Amino acid sequence: MNFDWNDIPILLALAHHGSMSAAGRAIGVDPSTMSRRLVAAETALQTRLFIRDNSGYKPTDAGQAFLACGERILGDVQSMLLETRNEASAITGSVRLTAIDFLFSHWLVQHMPQLSRTYPNLQLQLIPANRALSFTRREADFALRLARPQEDAALVMRKVADIGFAVYAATAFAGLPPQDWPQQPWLAYGEELDDTPEMQWLRNFAPNASYALRASSVTTLTHACETGLGMALLPCILGERNGLVRLTGPVVAREIWLLSHRDAGRIGRFQAVSGWLRDIFDQDAAQFSGANLACRDIGCVSFQPTHL
DSSP: OOOOTTHHHHHHHHHHHSSHHHHHHHHTOOHHHHHHHHHHHHHHHTSOOEEEETTEEEEOHHHHHHHHHHHHHHHHHHHHHHHHHHHHHOOOEEEEEEEOHHHHHTTGGGGHHHHHHHOTTEEEEEEEOSSOOOTTTTSOSEEEESSOOOOOTTEEEEEEEEEEEEEEEOGGGTTSOGGGGGGSEEEEEOGGGTTSHHHHHHHHHOTTOEEEEEESOHHHHHHHHHTTSOEEEEEGGGOSBTTBEEOBSOOEEEEEEEEEETTGGGSHHHHHHHHHHHHHHHHTHHHHHTTTOOOOTTOOBOOOOEEO
16 A cells, blocks of 8 residues: 555545635645645545535545544644654753763762752763763763764764863872972872873873872872872862862863764753753863962972873
8 A cells, every 4th residue: 555644634634624725725735736645545545535516525434434543643643743842842851971980079069959950850860981881872861071082973072171180199298399209109090091191191200100009080099199198190170179289280181072962952951961061161161271270388380281
């Protein structure tokens, strides 16, 4: 059967108005097209749907059966489209965001009350992960990454911040002259992160450094640094913390990219989260770059930032 489902509204209009011209005006179809579509529908169904008398077009018994089903089908389709549009524009439901841990624990969570007040029916799921999650398989809706990703047809990407990294240490290290720093114990990132700009800088600055601890978690390194276990190259977004002193200006600068599936821009809750993330990154741009912080009165050692 080669029936064209687009003919259903045409046949319903003809039944309602009783004439080709009136039905055509109602749905914006010229009478000659109406007539052709009626013939095509009856040919495909191999049955007569309408008869014409002096008062106009009247459905046959077969036509009545067809039109009753057609009304239900058209209503279901319209409901489906309406519910889809409502879902697409509603700011409700779950949104999954993946990022490296410190962006959540040291920054993002402090902004979440604002998001909750604005969109009380929105649930943000935070997935700490360094590995790339699949947007195609919907493992995540958004990702924050410290490097521009490779081109991917499924991705929309946008740079949202520059993030600086500076040397931090417990107060016990504060009085040491910079020339003595390479001989101090250092806290380093895990071996799987050896190719990162942070580790490249550390190897260049202190090639013979003794690593008191290696960990992939910035949060773990931060807490270890606070205990006095060693010096560390940490994100400037940490700011000033109890028991932790920033000893340099930014020495490494990296980019933060916001990634999403290309279809995310069509869904209301994704649009809301994307806009919120861009706003808070803009709001805290100076904190991320490290430009807002002055080192304590011991003085801040100046290095030329490495952009990688």
